[in-house]
Amino acid sequence: MTKKLGKQTVELKSRPVIAGAYSSVGKKEGEGPLGKYFDTVYKDEFLHKKTWEQAESELLRQTVFGAAANAAVPFIDIDYIFAGDLINQCTSSSFAIKDFGIPFFGIFGACSTIAEGLSLASMMIDGGFAEKTICATSSHFCGAEKQFRFPLEYGSTRTPTSQWTVTGSGAIVLAKDGDGPKITHVTTGKIIDLGVSDANNMGAAMAPAAADTIYTHLKDTGRSADFYDLIITGDLANTGSNLLLSLLNKQDVDISENHRDCGCMIFDAQTQNVKSGGSGCGCCASVFCGYFYKQLLCKKVKNILLVATGALMNPASANQGQTIPSIAHAVAIEG
Amino acid sequence: MTKKLGKQTVELKSRPVIAGAYSSVGKKEGEGPLGKYFDTVYKDEFLHKKTWEQAESELLRQTVFGAAANAAVPFIDIDYIFAGDLINQCTSSSFAIKDFGIPFFGIFGACSTIAEGLSLASMMIDGGFAEKTICATSSHFCGAEKQFRFPLEYGSTRTPTSQWTVTGSGAIVLAKDGDGPKITHVTTGKIIDLGVSDANNMGAAMAPAAADTIYTHLKDTGRSADFYDLIITGDLANTGSNLLLSLLNKQDVDISENHRDCGCMIFDAQTQNVKSGGSGCGCCASVFCGYFYKQLLCKKVKNILLVATGALMNPASANQGQTIPSIAHAVAIEG
Numbered sequence: 001m002t003k004k005l006g007k008q009t010v011e012l013k014s015r016p017v018i019a020g021a022y023s024s025v026g027k028k029e030g031e032g033p034l035g036k037y038f039d040t041v042y043k044d045e046f047l048h049k050k051t052w053e054q055a056e057s058e059l060l061r062q063t064v065f066g067a068a069a070n071a072a073v074p075f076i077d078i079d080y081i082f083a084g085d086l087i088n089q090c091t092s093s094s095f096a097i098k099d100f101g102i103p104f105f106g107i108f109g110a111c112s113t114i115a116e117g118l119s120l121a122s123m124m125i126d127g128g129f130a131e132k133t134i135c136a137t138s139s140h141f142c143g144a145e146k147q148f149r150f151p152l153e154y155g156s157t158r159t160p161t162s163q164w165t166v167t168g169s170g171a172i173v174l175a176k177d178g179d180g181p182k183i184t185h186v187t188t189g190k191i192i193d194l195g196v197s198d199a200n201n202m203g204a205a206m207a208p209a210a211a212d213t214i215y216t217h218l219k220d221t222g223r224s225a226d227f228y229d230l231i232i233t234g235d236l237a238n239t240g241s242n243l244l245l246s247l248l249n250k251q252d253v254d255i256s257e258n259h260r261d262c263g264c265m266i267f268d269a270q271t272q273n274v275k276s277g278g279s280g281c282g283c284c285a286s287v288f289c290g291y292f293y294k295q296l297l298c299k300k301v302k303n304i305l306l307v308a309t310g311a312l313m314n315p316a317s318a319n320q321g322q323t324i325p326s327i328a329h330a331v332a333i334e335g
Numbered sequence: 336m337t338k339k340l341g342k343q344t345v346e347l348k349s350r351p352v353i354a355g356a357y358s359s360v361g362k363k364e365g366e367g368p369l370g371k372y373f374d375t376v377y378k379d380e381f382l383h384k385k386t387w388e389q390a391e392s393e394l395l396r397q398t399v400f401g402a403a404a405n406a407a408v409p410f411i412d413i414d415y416i417f418a419g420d421l422i423n424q425c426t427s428s429s430f431a432i433k434d435f436g437i438p439f440f441g442i443f444g445a446c447s448t449i450a451e452g453l454s455l456a457s458m459m460i461d462g463g464f465a466e467k468t469i470c471a472t473s474s475h476f477c478g479a480e481k482q483f484r485f486p487l488e489y490g491s492t493r494t495p496t497s498q499w500t501v502t503g504s505g506a507i508v509l510a511k512d513g514d515g516p517k518i519t520h521v522t523t524g525k526i527i528d529l530g531v532s533d534a535n536n537m538g539a540a541m542a543p544a545a546a547d548t549i550y551t552h553l554k555d556t557g558r559s560a561d562f563y564d565l566i567i568t569g570d571l572a573n574t575g576s577n578l579l580l581s582l583l584n585k586q587d588v589d590i591s592e593n594h595r596d597c598g599c600m601i602f603d604a605q606t607q608n609v610k611s612g613g614s615g616c617g618c619c620a621s622v623f624c625g626y627f628y629k630q631l632l633c634k635k636v637k638n639i640l641l642v643a644t645g646a647l648m649n650p651a652s653a654n655q656g657q658t659i660p661s662i663a664h665a666v667a668i669e670g
Contacts, residue, residue, distance in 0.1 A: 003463045004414070008438050010464050051655055079339070080523065087649070088423040090443045094526060094647035098660040103343050103523035105451060106647070106662075108425045108441040116440060120455060127462020128338045129345050147651075188415065188438035191429060312429035312441070314422070316482075320386055325433040327441075 003126075006220030008187050008213075015182035016125040018333070019132070019175040020071025023290030024063045025282070026141065026167030032267045038168075038290040039066055045142055045167060053087060053095075056140035059169045059282075060085070060096035064136050067171035067289075075100060078173075079130035082117035084108045085138050085281050086165075087147065092138050102134070110310030111206075111235050112189070113137040114170060114285040115329035118306075119186040121174045122331065131176045138169035139280030148199075148315055161201040161239045163279035166266060170285025172293075181296040181304075185332035187217040191312065193325040199313065203240020203263075203276055205324035206309040210236060211247035213307055213328040218253065221332070225255045229301040232292060233328075234284030234308035235263035237277025262287035284308045296335035304333045338461075341555030343522050343548075350517035351460040353668070354467070354510040355406025358625030359398045360617070361476065361502030367602045373503075373625040374401055380477055380502060388422060388430075391475035394504045394617075395420070395431035399471050402506035402624075410435060413508075414465035417452035419443045420473050420616050421500075422482065427473050437469070445645030446541075446570050447524070448472040449505060449620040450664035453641070454521040456509045457666065466511045473504035474615030483534075483650055496536040496574045498614035501601055505620025507628075516631040516639075520667035522552040526647065528660040534648065538575020538598075538611055540659035541644040545571060546582035548642055548663040553588065556667070560590045564636040567627060568663075569619030569643035570598035572612025597622035619643045631670035639668045 003010045023038045030041030040062070047055040047062075060083070068075055081100065083093035084107040097104060109116035117135030124130045142152060144165035150156045174183070192212050196205040210233050218225060225231065225248075236244055241261045248255055262284045263277035288306060295301045309328040318324075338345045358373045365376030375397070382390040382397075395418070403410055416435065418428035419442040432439060444451035452470030459465045477487060479500040485491045509518070527547050531540040545568050553560060560566065560583075571579055576596045583590055597619045598612035623641060630636045644663040653659075 004465075051651075053651055053655065054657075084441075084443060086424070088651065089421070089445065089647065089649035091647065091649045091652050094660045094662075095652065095657065098526040098528050098647075101525050103525050104662060105455065105523065106419075106443040108419060108443040110424065120440065123459060123462060123464050127458060127464065129458050129462065130339075188440065190436050190438050191433040193433050312424065312426065312433075314424040314426045316386075316388055316423065317426050317430065320388065322389075322430065325429045327429075327439060 008216050009220035010186050012122055012126040012183055014126045015184055016122040016174045017178045017180045017182055018172055019178050019180050020067050020173040021289035021293045022063050022066030022070050022171050023286040024059055024169045025286050029166055029168055029266055032272060034266055034291050052140055052143040056092040056138050056143050057095040060092055060136055060138040063169035063171045064134060067134060067173050071173035073132055073173055078102050078132050078134055080105060081134045082107055082121050083136045084113045086144055109327060110312055111279060111281050112308040112310030112327055112329050113281045115306055115308035115331055118331045119188055119329050122183040122186060125174060125176050133174045134171055136171035137281040137285045139165050139282035141165045141167045144280060158275050159200040160275055162275045163202055163237045163263060163277055164274035165280040166278045166283040168282030168286035170289035181333050181335045183331050184334050185221060187213055187330040189213045189327040189329045191325045191327050193323050195323050197323045199318040202279060202311045203236045204243055205311050206326040207236055207240040207243035207247060209326035209328040210244050210307055210309045213330050215251050215253060217330050225253050228258055228303045228305045231255050231259050231305045233261045235279040236261050236309060237263035239276045302335045306331050306333060343551050344555035345521050347457055347461040347518055349461045350519055351457040351509045352513045352515045352517050353507055354513050354515050355402050355508040356624035356628045357398050357401030357405050357506050358621040359394055359504045360621050364501055364503055364601055367607060369601055369626050387475055387478040391427040391473050391478050392430040395427055395471055395473040398504040398506045399469060402469060402508050406508035408467055408508055413437050413467050413469055415440060416469045417442055417456050418471045419448045421479055444662060445647055446614060446616050447643040447645030447662055447664050448616045450641055450643035450666055453666045454523055454664050457518040457521060460509055460511050468509045469506060471506035472616040472620045474500050474617035476500045476502045479615060493610050494535045495610055497610045498537055498572045498598060498612055499609035500615040501613045501618040503617030503621035505624035507624060516668050516670045518666050519669050520556060522548055522665040524548045524662040524664045526660045526662050528658050530658050532658045534653040537614060537646045538571045539578055540646050541661040542571055542575040542578035542582060544661035544663040545579050545642055545644045548665050550586050550588060552665050560588050563593055563638045563640045566590050566594050566640045568596045570614040571596050571644060572598035574611045637670045641666050641668060
């Protein structure tokens with residue numbers, strides 16, 4: 001089996017291409033440091049819909065349209081769409097794409113969803129099952145708070161390690177051929193659970209999973225960390241990012257120079273009152289599609305390892321005192 | 336692109352093999368018509384755990400162990416595990432497999448999950464990315480009722496079209512080589528939504544998706560319905576099964592002789608008070624692994640089209656008056 005490198009990595013010899021991408025975010029995200037890079041900023045958190053849940057579906061729907069338009073690919077040519085989100089039973093995704101008529105694989109990796117989608121979609125293309133696919137995900141601050149935490153009207157105090165769910169969506173068109181950044185390797189995460197059970201400290205829960213996947217990727221590929229111009233994690237935010245650097249240091253891997261975290265970048269933690277930083281499926285997806293994809297296109301960076309992390313818990317598991325199993329999926333991208 | 340037949344089907348020339356399978360169910364399922372075929376019947380709905388959610392995880396965990404043992408495959412040789420379930424954020428799956436150390440893809444297709452997993456896993460094997468994979472899913476009556484409907488203690492009256500969520504789990508080991516039934520084709524469903532919004536009539540919501548996938552599969556492959564000894568749907572139950580036959584009849588496809596529905600088979604609707612029949616991710620999975628897989632092994636049937644159906648809604652979408660988007664994924668199996 002020639003495509004496998006080590007236990008968790010595959011090499012994609014055909015190098016599927018990112019043919020287009022699109023990002024949409026809410027008002028607060030638009031006011032953050034990356035505001036000018038996002039393709040659409042919605043001022044109205046309802047997107048003219050009646051509920052936050054319907055608003056998130058509309059956000060995702062419009063973002064998928066944007067990605068297809070950006071790649072100049074007619075919908076009829078899309079072989080598969082991979083999508084998932086944080087809302088119970090991933091309904092943001094199913095309602096977003098229900099009228100598209102595209103064969104659909106629902107995926108759930110919490111905030112790691114965009115990398116899980118890219119992993120599966122690029123293997124489908126490399127394996128000869130598809131020529132064009134779309135990967136998409138989203139999150140919405142109001143819908144996520146209502147579902148995972150408290151009614152917004154309570155105005156609950158937030159802990160310093162907590163994260164602010166991003167209202168945002170990212171969608172990516174992958175193609176068999178063409179110009180654009182290429183996906184060269186996929187490293188699929190295994191679940192890591194070191195016993196963190198504080199649902200207000202997702203960064204601490206997810207950092208060990210990110211460290212494990214990055215370390216495994218480097219071992220499997222024989223690359224050193226400085227091969228990558230950037231190693232981008234999804235939403236560890238400040239608390240989790242510090243832990244990640246420290247965990248990798250213990251394994252003699254230093255990514256302090258080339259590490260970036262979408263959860264640290266999307267908001268200004270000093271002025272935007274987001275505590276540790278941003279989170280949510282839409283965080284990594286919108287920052288990658290809005291910012292890093294364009295950095296790749298204009299050749300400001302060449303080699304990227306995109307490592308999206310997910311906390312695989314729910315309110316019931318947290319209330320029952322369970323720990324937070326976490327996962328991180330990585331895709332290597334060459335600009 | 337030679338692997339694609341039509342818009343939604345791929346042909347797997349390498350024919351991944353079902354190397355093993357295992358089924359576990361609860362007491363009520365064990366008392367049903369298929370009781371003697373299930374590999375394990377748990378009398379205690381808590382499986383010695385403290386909560387129903389933890390019980391479902393334990394059910395899934397033991398079923399995965401069973402499948403690996405049945406296939407005589409050491410865990411270390413499993414390249415990927417695909418799993419998902421009905422509990423919010425698919426925590427039954429993540430807690431079940433968190434200590435396995437196997438690269439994990441979380442999937443969500445509601446009750447279509449087992450077929451979605453088989454689809455992705457068999458393409459991964461055919462594409463050269465894996466030699467052995469596990470696909471697993473589960474559902475638990477008590478956890479599902481609590482989450483989707485009412486507290487069990489209410490003793491709510493059920494409508495005639497409602498379905499009874501199966502306490503059950505199925506897990507399948509797919510391998511590149513070896514003896515056993517083979518997966519020859521995968522037809523990936525698109526979401527179909529004809530406007531049914533009654534959450535107590537999932538069969539009616541899902542039947543059009545099943546009809547669409549079956550019709551598309553036959554068109555894509557050029558096969559007629561009688562090529563298959565059995566066309567097995569996941570959990571349309573009585574209401575949905577009748578609708579399926581009628582929808583396909585309108586397209587001049589007659590599957591009245593070779594259609595079976597796991598939701599109709601797992602309970603005796605007359606004596607077990609399950610209204611329209613069984614449902615849940617674990618319904619199709621446990622009936623396939625417990626009953627049909629063994630029918631294939633002992634050559635009582637040869638060609639099967641397994642069509643698992645899923646209703647992609649949640650309680651919030653139902654309460655907000657939304658319709659029920661549905662999907663059906665099909666895999667063709669040759670014994």
